[in-house]
Amino acid sequence: MSEPKKRKMLNAFTMLFILTALVAVLTWLIPAGIYQTDADGNFIAGTYEAVKRTPQGIWDLFSAPIRGFLGTETTPGAVEVALFILMVGGFLGVVNETGAIDSGIAAMIKNSKNTNVLIWILMAVFALGGSTYGMAEETMAFYPLLIPLMVGVGMDALVAVAVVLVGSGLGVLSSTVNPFATVIASDMAGISTADGIVLRVIFLIVTYIIGALYVSRYANRVKENPKNSLIADQIEADKAKWSSKEDIPAPTGKQKIVLWLFALTFVLMILSLIPWADLRENWTFFNTLNERILALPVVGHLIGKSIPPFGTWYLVEISALFLLMSIVIAAFYGINEGRFVEVFLEGVNDLISVALICAIARGIQVVMNDGQITATVLHWGEQSLAGLSKGVFTTLTFLFYIPMSFLIPSTSGLAAATMGIMAPLGQFAGVAESIIVTAYQAACGIVNLITPTSGVVMGALAIANIDLGVWWKFMRNLIIIVFVLSIVLLLAGAYLGI
Numbered sequence: 001m002s003e004p005k006k007r008k009m010l011n012a013f014t015m016l017f018i019l020t021a022l023v024a025v026l027t028w029l030i031p032a033g034i035y036q037t038d039a040d041g042n043f044i045a046g047t048y049e050a051v052k053r054t055p056q057g058i059w060d061l062f063s064a065p066i067r068g069f070l071g072t073e074t075t076p077g078a079v080e081v082a083l084f085i086l087m088v089g090g091f092l093g094v095v096n097e098t099g100a101i102d103s104g105i106a107a108m109i110k111n112s113k114n115t116n117v118l119i120w121i122l123m124a125v126f127a128l129g130g131s132t133y134g135m136a137e138e139t140m141a142f143y144p145l146l147i148p149l150m151v152g153v154g155m156d157a158l159v160a161v162a163v164v165l166v167g168s169g170l171g172v173l174s175s176t177v178n179p180f181a182t183v184i185a186s187d188m189a190g191i192s193t194a195d196g197i198v199l200r201v202i203f204l205i206v207t208y209i210i211g212a213l214y215v216s217r218y219a220n221r222v223k224e225n226p227k228n229s230l231i232a233d234q235i236e237a238d239k240a241k242w243s244s245k246e247d248i249p250a251p252t253g254k255q256k257i258v259l260w261l262f263a264l265t266f267v268l269m270i271l272s273l274i275p276w277a278d279l280r281e282n283w284t285f286f287n288t289l290n291e292r293i294l295a296l297p298v299v300g301h302l303i304g305k306s307i308p309p310f311g312t313w314y315l316v317e318i319s320a321l322f323l324l325m326s327i328v329i330a331a332f333y334g335i336n337e338g339r340f341v342e343v344f345l346e347g348v349n350d351l352i353s354v355a356l357i358c359a360i361a362r363g364i365q366v367v368m369n370d371g372q373i374t375a376t377v378l379h380w381g382e383q384s385l386a387g388l389s390k391g392v393f394t395t396l397t398f399l400f401y402i403p404m405s406f407l408i409p410s411t412s413g414l415a416a417a418t419m420g421i422m423a424p425l426g427q428f429a430g431v432a433e434s435i436i437v438t439a440y441q442a443a444c445g446i447v448n449l450i451t452p453t454s455g456v457v458m459g460a461l462a463i464a465n466i467d468l469g470v471w472w473k474f475m476r477n478l479i480i481i482v483f484v485l486s487i488v489l490l491l492a493g494a495y496l497g498i
Helices: 012-029 057-068 079-099 100-111 117-133 137-152 157-174 178-187 199-224 231-240 254-272 285-295 298-303 315-332 337-350 352-370 374-385 390-407 409-427 433-447 455-464 467-498
Strands: none
Touching: 012 057, 012 315, 012 352, 012 409, 057 079, 057 157, 057 352, 079 100, 079 178, 079 315, 079 337, 079 352, 100 117, 100 254, 100 455, 117 137, 117 157, 117 199, 117 315, 137 231, 137 455, 157 199, 157 433, 157 467, 178 352, 178 409, 178 433, 199 352, 254 315, 254 455, 285 298, 298 409, 337 352, 352 374, 352 409, 374 409, 390 409, 390 433, 390 467, 409 433, 433 467, 455 467
16 A cells, blocks of 8 residues: 655745736736825825726736846836845855855864853854855755764754754844845835844844853753753764764865955945945945045046945845955965856856746736736725734734745745735835834744754754754744744834834
C-alpha cells in the first residue's frame, strides 16, 4: 500500500497569480470609483465618487504582470526595485566568492574564549546581517561550526541553532534597510526607505538585547545542569557526532579588507537614503559637498555630473552603488574578469525569483487600478476606519500581517501584494506609511522565526537533528515577548511620529 502524498503549499508565484485572478473577478463585482488626489498623489479623504465599471478580462489578467513590471499610467513599474534586487544578488555573489564573511565569523567563533560573550557578539553580527541585507539562507554554513563549539563547552545544539536563527531572524524582523523587505515595501508604499528608519533601529536594538538575554539565559541553565536542556537525551550523541569538524581558515588580510568594503557599502547606502535636508533645514552638508566636488574642473566630469547628493538617492543610485562596489571588491581581491562575471551572474540568478515576484505582485495593483476598484476598497476602509484611533489601526495592521505571512511566505511578495492598499488606508487613520511598513516587517519576522514553511528554519533544525515541536517549545516565551514588544513599539512610533 502506497503512502499518502503530503500536500505541498502553493508556490509564491502561483499564489500571487491566483490572487491577481481573484482581483480580476472582483472588478466585475465591486463598483468602480475614484478619489481626488493632492499634489503628491495621495488620496484626499471624503472626495470619493462612483464611476462607470471597467471589468478586467482574461487578456488584462495575463498582461498585468508584464505591465506591472514596466509600469502604467496609474501604477508605477517594478522594474527599478527588481533591478536593485538583482544588483544586490550580484554583489553578494562576489562577496561570497571571497569567503570573507564565512572566514570572519568562523575566526570569531574560534578565537572566543568566553562562550557567553560569544553568544552576544555572534547574535549581534547575525542581527546586523539580517537587518541590512536579509541574511537568512547564508547562515546555513555556520551551524556545523557553532554546534561542535557549544556542545563541547557543555551546552547543547539548540543553543547553536538559536544563536544563528534567532539572531538573524530578529535582524530581519527589524529590517532597517533590508532590500528584500524594507526597500520593496517602502517602494510599494510610495515612500523613501529612510522613512521610519529611527523606529526600525530601535526595533533592532531592543529585540537584539531581548533575544541575546533569552538565548544566553537558556545556555547558562544548560551549562549548569545538562538536564535543563530541551534535548538532554541527545547531548551525548551530539558530542560524538560533532567531535571533529573541519574549521574554515582564518580570514586573510585581503578578506578582512573585503569585510570593511562590504560594511562600507551598506553605510554608504544608509547615508545616501536618509533625507538629511528634510530632517533639519540647515543639514545641507552633503548637498554642499556634492556641489563643490562636481564643480572641480577635472574631478567633477570624471565622477559624473549626474550623481545626486547623499540624501536624495533612491533605487537607481543605490543599484549603481552595489554594482560599483562589486567591481571594486572583485578587483581588489584579484577575481579575474571571467570569474567575476560568472559569480556576479550566479548571485543575480539566486534572486531572479524575488525580482519576478515583485513584477507579478505589482500586477495585482495594475488590475485593481485599471478596474478602478482600488478607490472603492479604500473608500470602504475609510468608512470603517472613521472611528478608529491610530493605536487601534496600527495594532490591527500588525495582526493582519501575521496570518498573511503564513498565506504568502515570501516577504517581498507579501509587501508587493498588500502595501498598495494598506499604506493608503493608514492615511485615513492618520498613521504614517512607514508605520505600516514596520508593522508588516515585524509581523513577518515573528512568523518566519517559527514557521514550518521556512526552508531556513527547517534546514537549521535538520542539521542539528531537532524536532520542530522542541523549537516551538523553546521559542514560545520569546515569541510572546517579541509580539507584545512589537505592538508597544509600533504604538509609540505611531503616536510619537518616529
